[in-house]
Structure formats: C-alpha cells, structure tokens
Amino acid sequence: MIVKDRIEILENLKIAATARYIPERVVSNNELSTIMDTSDEWIYPRTGIHNRHVVTDENTSDLATHVAQQLLEKSGWSADELDFIIISTMSPDSLSPHTAAIVQGNIKASKAFAFDLNAACSGFVYGLSAASALLSSGRYRKGMFIGAEVLSKLVDWKDRTVSVLFGDGAGGVLLEQTDESVGLIAEELQSYGEMGNAILTGRFANRNAFSGEILPLDPYFHQDGRSVYGFATREVPKIMNKALDKAGLAADDVDLYLAHQANERIIRSMAKNFGQDLAKFPTNMAEYGNTSAGSTAILLDELVESGQVHPGMKIAFVGFGGGLAIGVQIWQL
Ligand code: 4VN
Secondary structure, three states: OOOOOOOOOOEEEEEEEEEEEOOOOEEEHHHHOOOOOOOHHHHHHHHOOOEEEOOOOOOHHHHHHHHHHHHHHHHOOOHHHOOEEEEEOOOOOOOOOOHHHHHHHHOOOOOOEEEEEOOHHHHHHHHHHHHHHHHHOOOOOEEEEEEEEEHHHOOOOOOHHHHOOEOEEEEEEEEEEOOOOOEEEEEEEEEOHHHHHHEEOOEOOOOOOOOOOOOOOEOOOEEOHHHHHHHHHHHHHHHHHHHHHHHOOOHHHOOEEEEOOOOHHHHHHHHHHOOOOHHHOOOOHHHHOEOHHHHHHHHHHHHHHOOOOOOOOEEEEEEEEOOOEEEEEEEEO
C-alpha cells in the first residue's frame, strides 16, 4: 500500500490578501414585501436569505475598485507591481470598456493587463483557475482577481420568483508565485452547455441591416429554479468527488468548503452528501443573497477577517450555476 505522507501542490501560489466591498443599502425581506407579494416567511425557509444589499449610485467597477484599493492597502503592494487584473462578472458596467480595464485605470496599475471573465455563478472558481494558470506559467508573478456583481440591474423587480434571490457585492484576492508548499492542490471544471437555458440573462436583440424577425432585447434574469436546484444537488457532488480524487484527499481531509451562496438548502444537501458537519460549509447568503461571482470571495474575506480561515488549512472552493457550469478548486493555504 502506498501511504501518502504529504500532499502534492499542483501550483505553488500564495493568497497575499483578501478583501470585500458591499454596498450600504440593505433591503430586507420585510421591505420587499411592501413592494411585491412576498414575505420573510416565504423567502427565508426556501433560500436562507433575510437581506440583500443593493447599489443606489454605484456600478460594478465602483464595487471592484473599492476591493482593489483594499487589497493593495492590506498587502502593502503598490499598484504598479501588478502583472494582471482579472474580474469575473456577469453584470459589467459595459461590454467595452470591460470592468477590469476600468479598475486598472482607477487604481493606476500602469504595468497590468486586465480582462473580464464571465462564468456566471462559477465565476469565482473559474477566475481563480485563470489567475493561477497565468501565474504558474511562470510568465507573471503577481495578479489581482476580483468577483464583482451588480445583479440588481439585471433583476426584474416585478418578478418575485427571481428578485428576492439576488444581491450586489464584490470580493477579491491577490495571488503571487511562491516557493512555499502552498497553493492549488487540485481542480475540476465542467460545463453543461446543453442545459444553459435554465439560467438566461442579458439577451441582445440580434438586429442588423439585413435581419428579419428577431427576439427583442431582454436584460432580465430568468431561471428555471427547479431544474437549476436539481442540477446543483445532483451534479456538484460528482465534480467534488473528482476533485477530491485528483487531490488524493477524502472529504474529511478538507477543513472548509466555501461554496457559491445560491441557496442554503443546496449547501445543507452538499454537507449531508459528503457526511460533513454543517460547520464546514459556512454561509452568508442570509445577509447578502446570491451575489454570483462575488459570493465566495466575500465569504472568504469574512472568514479570514474572523480568523476562521488561516494558513495551514485545506479549503475547497465550489462554484455552480449559469452556463450551466460547475467548478471546484482545492487549496492548501
Ligand atoms: C445556482 C442555484 C440557483 C438557485 C436555484 C433554485 C433556487 C437558487 C428554487 C426553488 C425555490 C427557492 C429558490 Cl442552485 C441559482 C443560481 C443562479 O445564481 C445558481 N434558488 N430556488 C422554492 O420554491 O423553494
């Protein structure tokens, strides 16, 4: 029998800082019940959500810029040490300029290239994947990765099945190459494009000078809640198991599972599926709702701040949602 006495690091990387920024304005379930036919009694037991924060005069790049500034302050890095800035978002200020470019200009990261990445609710894990691959290529040393969303602009506030679920917010990390035995242990990413219509957001009208009848512009978020819920509970454990296998770890070996904050019942079902204590699956959707690419980054920073995430831990980041897509990364911090 081969006994594994130490884990192998796939990519030696250090998380040099974490940060988050949440807009001030809180909208409670009770306040929502004054503008639509809903209630805390309906929303909370089904989702685990009490509040969400929404912007009043800020956009996605503003939330991300706050995160970027805090990341630099916390790390002591200067902006021109950054080789790249990646922002995961499905709610950019505009398609061009892309949100990461706006942030790069705002913080004057004069040597950095910047691009946006859209993988919806899996945006945090897919963004971490892109950032860690760029760093481990050896071509770049220091990168900033932020998940930022203003989903309140994509929500139809007359649609009570969707508007109650989402919120605005951003979180991010600084990543750098290191010689230490820390970093990414294993990754498993999987897309399910054939199920993509279960989450539809931001459809352009494909009108040109030669087009006939076309579907009209539809910015709003639509989801087939039951099929997305079923997809997540059925498929996420399969991808998680593949990632654990690649890492050579059992579910018990992972200290914390930081999962996309879409619905508390999904998180409970995952914990049960892996025979894990619910305490290993922290949540914050009660306060922020679902912030898509922002959710896991916000949670990570909160746990770092409260001392619940620290060096030496093994953490699994779990993303799932629009695409449809799933991603798992397991890290040795
Ligand atoms: C991932 C998921 C969800 C999602 C799906 C369904 C759902 C969230 C359906 C049943 C409903 C309560 C809410 Cl798993 C959404 C995204 C998109 O970010 C990603 N909530 N629910 C009920 O009637 O109980």
